[in-house]
């Protein structure tokens with residue numbers, strides 16, 4: 001399921017983050033996409049103000065602190081295989097060496113996220129209880145004017161341009177170590193996007 005020898009572009013500014021291309025092979029991305037359930041199965045997650053971030057998206061948790069949730073089997077073998085692939089010492093060592101975070105076995109969540117037009121996440125660092133986050137993008141084609149870019153940022157202020165913008169598609173994934181500097185945001189998905197923005201998030205806890 002995962003090609004841990006896929007090319008990595010690792011960065012140390014403004015924090016430790018990396019872009020990885022084709023970590024999931026195209027055929028496996030197609031298998032995963034085919035088994036994304038309808039939106040009715042997801043939970044709407046939205047915060048309009050307060051807290052550490054403002055956001056709107058649909059979420060389907062698949063693994064909670066290392067425990068596979070019943071829905072995983074219902075999604076089918078592609079999703080079971082994906083979870084098995086991130087629950088390995090090879091994957092954890094790869095995360096550790098790619099972004100320099102310390103990863104504990106079993107302390108991980110996996111979620112399937114859907115961002116509809118207008119959905120976004122304000123600039124935030126992720127919770128300090130987190131060691132690293134890996135976001136894998138499941139759409140194949142995506143244009144800059146569809147919004148939804150992963151923005152590497154240098155602070156909370158969205159009126160400044162991002163340090164870098166990553167197109168959330170084409171087999172790309174973004175991995176970063178949590179720190180007080182790990183500012184990032186998701187630009188709003190525009191109404192011109194032909195499909196919702198589909199992501200898998202692997203969250204690794206300290």
Ligand SMILES: O=C(O)CCC(=O)C(=O)O
Nearest residue numbers: 121135150184185186199
């Ligand atoms: O979907 C992404 O690219 C990142 C999402 C994110 O940062 C979050 O949900 O905390």
Ligand SMILES: [Fe+2]
Nearest residue numbers: 124125126184
């Ligand atoms: Fe985040």
